[in-house]
Amino acid sequence: MSDAIQDVYPLAPGQGGILFQSLGEGAEGSGAYVVQVVLHLRGEPDRVRERAAWDALVARHDALRTALVWRGRARPLQVVGRRARAPFALHDLTDLPQAERAPRVAAFLAEDRARGFDLSRAPLLRLARFRLGGGEGRLVASFHHAVLDGWSAPVLLREWLALYAGRPLPPARPFREHVAWALSQDRAAALAFWRAELADRAPAAVWTPPPPAAPPAARRGDLSLDLDAAQTQALRAAARRAGVTLAVAAQGAWALTLSRLSGSRDVVWGLARSGRSAALAGVESRAGMFLTTLPMRAQADPDRPLADWLGEIQARLSAQGPHEHLPLGEVQAAVGRPDGGPLLTSAVVFENYPTDPALLGEVEGFAIEAAEVREQTSLPLTLFAAPHASADGQRLRLRLLFDAALVDEAVARLALSDAARVLATLAEAPRTRLGEIALEAAPLAAPRAPAPPLSKPLGEAPQAAVARLLPRLAALWAELLEGETPEAEDNFFALGGHSLLTLRLQERIRADLGIEVAVPDLFRFATLAAQSRHLAALRVAAETPDRPDGRAQARLQGAARLRRRRAQTAPNGARHA
Template sequence: LNAMTMDGTDGPELVANWTWAGALFTAEQIQELAQTWFQALEALVAYAAQPHVGGLTPSDVPLVKLNQEQIEQLEAEQPEIEEIWPLSPLQKGLLFHALYDPQSADAYVTQLVLDLEGAVDGQALRHACQTLLQRHANLRASFVYQGLDEPVQVIARDVQLPWQELDLSGLSDAAQEAECARFLQEDGSRRFELRQSPSLRFSLIRLTACRHRLVLTCHHILMDGWSGLLFVQEMFELYANSGSGRTLPRVAPYRDYLIWLKGRDYAAAKHAWQSALAGLDEATRLAPAQLKSLVRQQTLNWDLPESLTYALTQQARQHRLTLNTLIQGAWGLLLSHLTARDDVVFGVTVSGRPPELPGVEHMIGLLINTLPLRLQASPKQPIADLLTAIQDQQTQLVEYQYLALSDIQRLTGLGELFDTLIVFENYPVNWQALQTTTGGLQLTKLSGSDTTHYSLSLVVAPGARLSFHLGYRCDLFNNKTVEQLMRRFNRLLEAIAQDPGQPIGGIELLEAAERQQLLVEWNATERAMPEATLVQLFEA
């Protein structure tokens, strides 16, 4: 008997191969033996599934360091435990922020809003989403930290999907939009209790018989933006096939990513990051001080003209740079201008999907990581040279992108290194296929809402016109200031597009009105001289 576990479409499958001496046994006898063996296994599973029978031991949870007493305590709180895993680096950070100020709104509650055309079978759609929870174990995670040296995510065997349906079909179009906006605001402000699974919920809003809006509200600790789109794709496939996953790729378990993380060379990673940040003597922060309470960001949205987007793309190709590098360079130069420093740091988000991990492109979970990007500029340096240095820096560190930001910051001894972040959303998603009618449904619009705890966060979406979404804390920045930042950032992009060979010091960031105010109005100190002697002035 040779038995092994194989990854199947719906998860792990036990496969057994039998060999025998043909002179001693017949095929029918071995078939009967195999059936009896599987029946015995099923009986053992059924017995172990009974309340207060069996349970996990430390050898069952090799990815975490838990003793038997700790495991039994977890099982007492949540009886049906399938697995226990560690957290990824960013999951640890998001858990910290969720616990930091439990009375404030959670900045990492995200929403995906799907506008659907066609007659929706609510029960079938709900079943498809429930199937996704069974298909991807990490979506059934709860996050436990009390009484443990390190937080863990506990995977429940079965979790019921939180689902609600709202009927707004009796309202006018304007009233529907107003009510939807109110609902999204209220729903997005509701915190998740991360100790209870699942940290997601669904709302199906009926607008007309053939128009619905599906809202997926999820804590960012469960999945990133790439994964959210994979989730939507799989949901439509399951809906169209009555809950069957036969047309879907095999599940790439999030557990495999955590195993991959466990095998990394953390000593080498720390050395690489320490070298990259050597000589950095202060953090780069725009906000005057870090406030304890978290405030959900407001957003300023704008698109670049198609001509400017094209010019930037051409410059990137000509200089063998990515478009992302050009955006990062402009943001770093803006920070350098605002802080009057030539050595600045800001956060960047990386996909965190190692190409050597099988099936990673189909994996649903939180794989992204936030890392510091350092920009060292001098006035005489050509813009193109600075951009090349930025890209080279990231290339040298690409194999160490798994290190936690908290570990990197400890290496510098400077605390939090930055309070601004750039996210370049370059997901390998077939939008045309996603919008194709599936199971009688067509996705006509996909929108999202997510924020961060940072003072400023810039989300960039590529396309014929680059789209920018600048999230900002309204308790730190007013609308006028943020709009001014947007205009200066755009002027930096224009300078890069026009002539990346020009020196950094030659870039003009001030508008004509700002220059007039700075150089003329605020410098208007001249006064008319009185036509009198000093003695006459005293006598007067």
């Protein structure tokens, strides 16, 4: 092992899915999985102590010195360096007119998000502080979700303040202990569980929201509303009487909203789970990417009382507990979707970690007056629910992040309003039947978003062409899967394939076979025979440019070549070092 490298080990369950989504089509410049923690400061930190505290924090935690390695590998790895230093920039805006300072910070946040991170370079953390005058300032800590989850943010901020103040801290525990625990769990039992959990679902169970009528001004959509303190108190009491948590109430609110929007009783959404096993000592004070997102499913029977239905969702969640260690990519590969689309288009995140700045601790010279977290997932819609303190007591805040390029803002507003209405109904009349809850949403099942390019065979390829292609593809599979030559009906994912390996398969098909294929098709046509037929059909289409499907294939190839040229010629300043 190199002197510069401290450790190398596999990815945790939640990391693989984020890496796959971060490398996927349309991810560049989207800001997906870039998390920005913005601290509102009163007073100014000492620059020398401030820099020293960040350096000490990075030195303490493996996750802050971690990069991801995936190119040319069957399974990606994370590499922990012995040393790393987070970039730090100080911006003095006091010479600007007062009215221009806040917009300058907002512009920085947008540029910083679009800049993203080079996941192969550590640390995946950078820092910036703004002087705004009058003793006011902003501190921005940006990190990539591939190495840190939301719970880690207050852990790290508390430790940074302690290090700044010179207070001693116990040694930090290595993240690899969590990875070792996850890899020691029963994978076969978890796969069997998820196949049964998601068996026989209809394509309509995964709702595809209608796209905007016109291109949005900005891609990141962010809406929020608060239940007032009295409503929040009543909601807590009603949930307690029903025997469910506030987090389950938020899930149920989103599930019923999806059911109304889609017109389907059977709904599937993603649920973010903390992934912090009690088997790990001091798990609540660890920093790293423990979080994982896995499917939840519910049947919204209109005759079922709301409180009873939420109890069923909680029971289902409890049954999933022993199987939460499986990465989403493996679940996706194991169960797929009948229409070949993505398994999840929305998710619910309940943030129950401490966010009150007063809980971070105090230091001499400056204070943290407020903290805000800005993030964006790769899903079209993500509902965040989090209790927060206000002048009149605890409030529950609902926040809906959405991709404005994929989701109409009016639909997003409707969805957020209806989710809040379900929670208000639980607080006021928990025995109300689901069909009697008055929501504004009418079924919006149409129009469904178009399928990915070339998501079905373009026609029957000559059998001779398929026969010539199959052994070459089989050799690629054997090499990537590091196994024996597969049979025609073998499934790529049953043989050990996973989401990130499909990216390598796509690259090898392009390089070795000269065929451009979309990643969703590699999931849909998962057997060797089906994939060979599809690739042969793509080749026939590409060789017949006068046919409409041939022209589509030519356009796809041209777009792919343009993306590769842009990536190869991007200026160094466009990448994070």
